[in-house]
Amino acid sequence: MSNESEKVPVEDTGRGQSTAASLSDESITNPTGINEKALLWKLDLRLLPPLTLLYLLSFLDRSNIGNAKLDGLTKDLKITGNQYLFALTIYFIGYVLFEIPCNIVLKRTTPKLWLPTLMLVWGIVATLLGVSQSFVGFLAARFFLGVTESGLFPGVVFYVSMWYKRTESHYRVALFLSAASLAGAFGGIFAYGIGFMKGVGGYNGWRWIFILEGLLTVFIAVVSYFLIHKYPSTAPFLTEPERAFIQARLKGTDANNSEEFAWSNVVAALKDYKCWLYGLGFHTMSLPLYTFSLFLPTIISELGYTAAQAQLLTVPPYAVATIITVLVAILAEKTHRHSPFVLASSSVAIIGYIILLSAPIKKPGVSYFGTILAAAGIYPSCAITKRATATAMTITIGNLVAVLGTQLYRPKTSPRWHLGHGFALGYLVANLLLQRHEAGEVPTEELVRSDEDVR
The missing domain is CATH 1.20.1250.20 (MFS general substrate transporter like domains)
Known part of the structure; x- marks a missing residue:
């Protein structure tokens, strides 16, 4: 193999799903000047932290109702035991009904736009849970929380597949799913501290759990517009040779399957x-x-x-x-x-x-x-x-x-x-x-x- 860097011609498909032309298997696995392990580590540092944070807040906002119940939710809204269970159920009804429509929107937009937008909207809905004045209003907010969160996990899986090989993406998805348990730990700590805010602004502690955690989600959503990237072909943190190499190694996989x-x-x-x-x-x-x-x-x-x-x-x-x-x-x-x-x-x-x-x-x-x-x-x-x-x-x-x-x-x-x-x-x-x-x-x-x- 020549010691000189090869210039890889790249054809953009219009969806960020570029393909590299005329690459031999050898040049894909070990191109001159590209350290594959170092590149994967670079991708991990740029992509996984924001994705993990998104999923952490998603799980936190869907499960903090259990913490809010201990701080007076059911008493203040006069919710019976069975009504509380229905409030849990309606979230998943919205989630299941809108999972496929959210995936369709993702495919017609880009992860950089769609994932932070989903997060922004569900953060607003999560905040509204804290100001609900009736059981009906609380139910409506829980339903739309399920609707707005339904596109996150499938969207993240699709996004990861645009950057990693199939076998590599499995490992990354498993790591980012650890945020579900981490959300529970943070939720307990937050709920304990927020519980001392009882009476602040005339609100009981359970309201502040939803309001503060919802506002945190909104803030991270705004920041995420700058952290989530479109596709490797346009990522500003990659060099041109790195972009070409990523596209070449993904050729023929889900990411570039036409x-x-x-x-x-x-x-x-x-x-x-x-x-x-x-x-x-x-x-x-x-x-x-x-x-x-x-x-x-x-x-x-x-x-x-x-x-x-x-x-x-x-x-x-x-x-x-x-x-x-x-x-x-x-x-x-x-x-x-x-x-x-x-x-x-x-x-x-x-x-x-x-x-x-x-x-x-x-x-x-x-x-x-x-x-x-x-x-x-x-x-x-x-x-x-x-x-x-x-x-x-x-x-x-x-x-x-x-x-x-x-x-x-x-x-x-x-x-x-x-x-x-x-x-x-x-x-x-x-x-x-x-x-x-x-x-x-x-x-x-x-x-x-x-x-x-x-x-």
Whole structure:
């Protein structure tokens, strides 16, 4: 190979999906002057932090209702137990109904415009939750919060695919999903501190939880217009050789796939049993994930702790979950396998729920330890499963089960919560059975190839 840099001709398709012409495999994998590992690290530093922050605030704004409940939400708005559950449910109805329309808008605009705009709008809606004066108004805000957040995760997955190879993007998505558990930790800390604002401006503490966290989202959304980039072909932090190299190494992948939509591809994906297996795997993890994040403050409070104590006690389970999620994502990437890690993580969560169902009521410390194990198992398992099934079909299946999950922790089942804990335990056991069926470990690339046209 010549030591002189080759000039790579680039043709722009008009959507930021440029292709490099006449490149040999050798020049793609090791072009003169381009250090691939250094370039990937450069992309990670520029792309992952803002994406992780977006997802963190998304999960924070959807789950902080559990913290607000402890600070007087239901009392002030005269919300009954069943009405509160419906307020949780309606979020996911809006989420599921508008997920596909939001994806269509994304494809017709750009991630640089669409993702920060989504965030700006949901931040405004989240703020309005704090000034709601009636249950009906609160319901309307929760519904539109689901609508505006529905395009974030699929949008981020699409955005990541524009920069990384398929196998590389799985790892990055798993890392950014760790923000879900990190959001829970921050939510507990914020709720504890904001609880002392009771009476400020004539507002109770729960209102300030929504207002301040919503305004934080609005602020980050404005900043995100400068942090989210369009595509590699226009990224200002890349040199021309780096842009050409990125486009060349992605040639033929989802990012540069110009194949038109065809219903035959959809039918083929629906007939592929691997799509359904992985979809069911994500389905079995979604219910424990959402029920845990929405009800943890209430579960801890019912163990006999005060509202302020319960807010703080939500932090350790999420902190442990965040650390383990990152470690598991790294190990899964290095070994190129995910089933063994999902099996191990789900087993830890199962032990946690068994403790929650069987621990003596008079020993809250034992039950609290069960919540730590549940978090330490749910979040890593869900991150690994979701990163391997990030397609429209599987995401929709997973979010539909969240509608069921919001109705399981009914007030009359307190403090043992047999119904909610029992369902979560059953779903985790089902996840184990599915993972055992996948013991042969079908390569994730095969799944994505078979389902990529359903996105």
